[in-house]
Amino acid sequence: MNLIEFKNFSLIKYNTLRLRSVAQVCYFPLNIEGLSEAIEKTQHQKRIFLGNGSNILLTKEHYDEQYAFIITTMMNNIERNGPEMIVDTGVTLHDLAWFAMDHEIGGYEFCEDIPGTAGGALIMNAGQWQWTISQYVRWVDVIDLETKKMLRIVPEEGFFQYRYSKFNEMNVVIARAGLSVSQGDYREILERMLEFKKERYFKQPRNYPNAGSVFKRPTKNNETFFVWKLFDEVGLRGFQIGGAQVSQKHPGFIVNVDHATCGDCAALISECISRVKNHFDIDLELEWRVIE
């Protein structure tokens, strides 16, 4: 068996905001063959590829049969192969970091606490502080959704940018990637990973469902701004619509404090964008992907 199919499937566990939404059609490939089969079966539907749903906003409470959700979390094989790790698209960054540590491979400590998959991370060029996933990518295998053929992409300079990759301009799905390997020390890796996690839990509102930073850091006249500082100045900290709230603890996050709906989140985002535009003449750009 390569592919599992569900009808009328609740997406609540497949978006970290924990919004209630149902997909009429949903597939879980177990491997690359299953991913190809899912692509074949959904030729006439709007395909929505998801990893862990940790950077998305669902906008509908019901996605009818015009949509097909293809969720990759069961494609989760990872292995070391000489100078690289070969990682299926649905491997979580958490598992990647622990696998690297077990094999004394350094550099992946920043991944441990980012709750996405390898595929989602490559699309978003996920990272924190000075590290991004792009620094470790040797090649990426994708399936071209037009020709249905597998292609190997070796990213060149400029392919990855801040929370963005050129995969977004290509009609492809990510299948697996080859990541670089460099020697690390087991104890040092473990200490760094736990230190990063501690620091993030101190700062972030991890006690409520959320999908990470909502907006990219905006720039105006070559100056970069922190979203949370802008929000504090326009009174958005703690501002709530329905069950969705601009976090009290860290206003760069929107949290689901009380059964938020897709509509609550969308309305709160619009309010944030318009207050910042009116007050500072700054255009906010969403880091989240909106599933319309």
Ligand SMILES: Cc1cc2nc3c(=O)[nH]c(=O)nc-3n(C[C@H](O)[C@H](O)[C@H](O)COP(=O)(O)OP(=O)(O)OC[C@H]3O[C@@H](n4cnc5c(N)ncnc54)[C@H](O)[C@@H]3O)c2cc1C
């Ligand atoms: C508490 C918390 C902390 C976070 N901290 C960070 C952080 O420090 N740094 C950071 O960069 N991000 C952070 N994030 C955001 C998020 O975890 C990352 O962007 C992550 O890489 C998204 O991966 P995902 O698998 O959840 O992607 P999803 O949310 O499932 O999808 C994101 C996008 O990628 C597309 N996609 C997913 N898989 C594939 C595929 N195989 N092929 C083609 N397209 C695909 C989806 O269609 C969607 O457009 C955080 C989120 C949370 C909830």
